[in-house]
Amino acid sequence: MTITHHASDETLAAFASGTLDEARSVVVAAHLGLCGQCRATVGALEQIGGVLIERAAPAALRAEAIETALSRIAAPVRPISPMAGIEADPDCPEVLAPYSVESWRWIGRGLYWRKAHVPSSDDTRVFMLKAAPGARLPHHRHAGTEWTCVLEGAFRHDHGRYGPGDFDEADDAVEHKPFVEAGATCVCLVALQGGLILQGWLGRLLQPFVRL
Numbered sequence: 001m002t003i004t005h006h007a008s009d010e011t012l013a014a015f016a017s018g019t020l021d022e023a024r025s026v027v028v029a030a031h032l033g034l035c036g037q038c039r040a041t042v043g044a045l046e047q048i049g050g051v052l053i054e055r056a057a058p059a060a061l062r063a064e065a066i067e068t069a070l071s072r073i074a075a076p077v078r079p080i081s082p083m084a085g086i087e088a089d090p091d092c093p094e095v096l097a098p099y100s101v102e103s104w105r106w107i108g109r110g111l112y113w114r115k116a117h118v119p120s121s122d123d124t125r126v127f128m129l130k131a132a133p134g135a136r137l138p139h140h141r142h143a144g145t146e147w148t149c150v151l152e153g154a155f156r157h158d159h160g161r162y163g164p165g166d167f168d169e170a171d172d173a174v175e176h177k178p179f180v181e182a183g184a185t186c187v188c189l190v191a192l193q194g195g196l197i198l199q200g201w202l203g204r205l206l207q208p209f210v211r212l
Helices: 011-015 022-034 036-055 067-074 200-209
Strands: 103-109 112-115 124-131 141-142 146-152 155-157 160-162 167-170 186-193 196-198
Touching: 011 022, 011 036, 011 112, 022 036, 022 124, 022 167, 022 186
Parallel strands: none
Antiparallel strands: 103 112, 112 124, 124 186, 141 196, 146 167, 146 186, 155 160
16 A cells, blocks of 8 residues: 555644544544554654653642542543444444444435544534545535545545545645546545535535535
């Protein structure tokens, strides 16, 4: 497996420091599971962070810090359980194991979508997207961010080819027309914040029906 597109240094630093939100962290973790280069980078960043913490000047705790910590320890932990009527699927990546994942739903010609219930504070949705060989997504741009890790197969768009393990970080400045390569189904894990804004007259007609 040759990985060409990696998570940005800023993204890896946020992941290593624990400041990245849970929804996006899941997609980054899927990429790290396939990319030794980025795993090594995160490991180095964690070591640097540990050294900086060791060298930091001690700071006084707030008066209520111990009471707050003890209350959190004592708080009941809500177990994560599968949603009623939904069975675990073997083609889910390991990073989704702690979360309930819905069944595949048809959303267009050769396109299927399944939602993963990952908590988010900014309306970022995590889902898997499966596209048949040769399938094309409508020409679109983004109202927010779209982070994608390719799990199987490959797709292409204006910014290159994305195969297994590749990571695609798109924001509201990106506009593209992805299509899946022939020969294999493409399966991706996506964290989408905001929505897709379809382009062209056909896109404007279809926009009311697009719900990811």
